[in-house]
Amino acid sequence: MSTSNAILEGLHDNSRNGNGSRSDDGFRRALLAGTIALVLLLPGAGFAAEPPAAGTPAKAAVVAVDNLLITTPPPPPNVRRPILSWGExxxxxxxxxxxxxxxxxxxxxxxxxxxxxxxxxxxxxxxxxxxxxxxxxxxxxxxxxxxxxxxxxxxxxxxxxxxxxxxxxxxxxxxxxxxxxxxxxxxxxxxxxxxxxxxxxxxxxxxxxxxxxxxxxxxxxxxxxxxxxxxxxxxxxxxxxxxxxxxxxxxxxxxxxxxxxxKGVFPSHSPATFTRVRLGANFTGHATGPGADNNVTRNEGALDYYLAYGLPGKDGYTYDRPFDYFDIQFTAVSSRNVFENIMTRGLLYGKKYEAGDDYRGVWGLYGSFDYISPQIFRVSSTTLSLGTTGQWWLTRAIALQGSAFGGIGYGAAGTVHPTELRDYHYGATGHGLLAARLIFGDKAMFDMTAREYYISGFGSTQVDGSERIFRGNASLTVSVYKRHGIGIQYILSQRDASSPGIPGTHQTVGTWSLAYNFLGDSRFGAVEWRPGEIRSR
Known part of the structure; x- marks a missing residue:
């Protein structure tokens, strides 16, 4: 279809609403710093200090905390057997x-x-x-x-x-x-x-x-x-x-x-998986920039689905096929957006690795597709990234899972207007992600994720324009009974669009959510490979 002469819609937004920008930047910096601190806690970092000697009060305190965090029996091993023959x-x-x-x-x-x-x-x-x-x-x-x-x-x-x-x-x-x-x-x-x-x-x-x-x-x-x-x-x-x-x-x-x-079913090879379904309400208490006055639904219902497939650490599981590790998430809302986000990333080619007895990971080339639409603007990208995903057992009961990616691709971003016209801009895209999940036995998990997209003018009809989009979220989920829990989450979405000679556009959306959570695993997806823990089952 023909070369568009459409103008990057953000360049028409001649006002920049800076209300609350300092607090947003502070949250953004804190979120990034916290995420980086968690994700970059590689196993070697823990070796800087000697662990407490056996029988010391510190060791006894750690054991006591672990016992408090694990009070339910572990889930049975997940073994799936091939059904008929597939692809033969x-x-x-x-x-x-x-x-x-x-x-x-x-x-x-x-x-x-x-x-x-x-x-x-x-x-x-x-x-x-x-x-x-x-x-x-x-x-x-x-x-x-x-x-x-x-x-x-x-x-x-x-x-x-x-x-x-x-x-x-x-x-x-x-x-x-x-x-x-x-x-x-x-x-x-x-x-x-x-x-x-x-x-x-x-x-x-x-x-x-x-x-x-x-x-x-x-x-x-x-x-x-x-x-x-x-x-x-x-x-x-x-x-x-x-x-x-x-x-x-x-x-x-x-x-x-x-x-x-x-009729043959694709053989999964029994990956370690974690599924979460959230049903709740979103409350958007903070929105600035073009569209914030008339395009925001302050209260909306939300349904969120998340699956991590092929989590590192399961004995015998390999990453020989593309997407033997992937995660996928989508959120549907009751406002006119319908889909607030659709995000997936998968390992195209990679290898697993380990560090000591308590860390397992996989690294390589990932492919991702993202669509994010926080009411007043939206971004989408298709990218290839180098990155890693891993899990580190900090104690017998506390585990840290994390991912870090950086790559390039092609994307689009723009302001949401009342009419569905060509109101956005394409370009070569840089994409980065840092994510961490801290799992406290069978009691709770704390998630932090930071994503950044840079939509350039290269490969676009608007060679001088660019957009930078940040998306950060922090959430706490607490188990109430077996696989049922409640969770609270805060998401900050921020867009900055600029072009020479035209005032820039700044938009932010801050949303709280409170939701019931149904969990596919009573241990929040923590993968167990330690021989002593496996024997105790």
Whole structure:
């Protein structure tokens, strides 16, 4: 779709509301400092001081605290066994997913012709109806392009298009293909849609969002779907089949249309996992900058889902396949945003490592897709990062889990306006993340996360503009009864947009939340590998 002449919307915001900025900066610095302090507490740091000698009062105090923090029996070992054969013999096909992707895109085009028969984009479809594709328009896009940036809304480009790519990934994965081969299907499927799905000119940002972001979103959804089926053993039952199909519709389609051919379930190899579901209320007490006066819903309901898959430390678990470690989170809210965030990151290639008896980790190349929309602005990115994830047992009962990443990719950001127009800006993106979780036995966990995005002018229609977005959160979850708990959280989101010769835009949103938590693990996901603790089970 054609090169946009849209202007970075933040450059129109000529006022900068600085109310509360000093306190926000203070919180931001404190959050970053606290997160860095926790994440960078590598095992070697603990060796600076000698541990208390056995039998000393300090040692006795540590043991007493550990005993207070662990009062319930540990969860049983998580062992999942393969169901049938997956990706072998007749359970693998390269032709079927290719045909399905082409058919899916044909159905999307027919749907567009029926629902939007007279839709014409004056800037991007060259006067043609958007869905009135002909061989000549497809050939022109293939041979001449020109590739550019489209004018679709932020939600279309940064949610619907990645999900479209996730469908392609799901078709290929559920037909028995590996991650990288399926990623090629996703990329080529996106390319086919850009060339022959619409009359609008092919779009670089859509190719990134669907062709690359789609794989990074689709793989966790496929693995989640497979995990639901695998936990149901040989006969998952109606509800598990339905849940798996909702998580990955193309996988559900292949299971039911092709009978036993694709009934084999992707083998998880029994990863260590942690699941958390939160249901509660958000209270936005602080919002400044453009849109803060009329675009903010102060009180809203919220549903949050989080899964960490393949946590380091489980004996015998390996990271031989892409996404053998990943985490995924999404938050749905009752305001018009619907999705406040969708975030996933997975290990594409890496190795596990250890330090002493109490630390286990994995490091390597990660791929991530993020979508964050804190009411008055939003940001989305598809990035590749180098990083690490690990766990350190501080005492018998207290564990520290953490992640640190830094990388580059492509992203978009902008202010939320009342109308869904092209109101944001694309560019090459730098992304960094620091996260830590301090687990206190089976009693509580404390989380801190800091993310930063820098949307540059490189690879953009606005080469002089840039945006810097910060997202920090701190939360405390306390167990009330077994896997039921309550939690409180504070999230600070901050955006600064600038361009030469135009006043900058500063926006902040501060939100408290109080929620009921259902936990997938009574130990908050702490992975146990220490022989003495395992024998005590």
């Amino acid at each position: 013999g007749n359970g693998k096909s390269r032709f079927i997913p290719a045909l399905e992707i082409v058919g899916f895109e044909a159905l999307l085009n027919v749907y567009g012709r029926i629902v939007y028969p007279d839709d014409v984009d004056p800037n991007y479809s060259e006067g043609h109806k958007v869905f009135s594709v002909t061989p000549s328009t497809a050939w022109r896009h293939l041979t001449k392009g020109p590739w550019g940036f489209d004018g679709d809304s932020f939600q279309v480009n940064q949610i619907q298009h990645p999900y479209q790519g996730a469908v392609y990934q799901g078709f290929a994965r559920s037909a028995g293909l590996g991650f990288w081969e399926s990623a090629a299907y996703t990329f080529l499927g996106s390319f086919l849609w850009e060339v022959a799905g619409e009359t609008t000119k092919p779009s670089i940002n859509d190719q990134v969002a669907s062709g690359i972001g789609g794989s990074l979103l689709g793989e966790p959804l496929f693995r989640l779907s497979s995990l639901v089926l695998e936990d149901g053993k040989e006969n998952p039952g109606f509800w598990r089949e339905l849940g798996a199909a909702v998580l990955s519709p193309p996988a559900g389609f292949n299971r039911h249309v092709f009978g036993d051919r694709f």
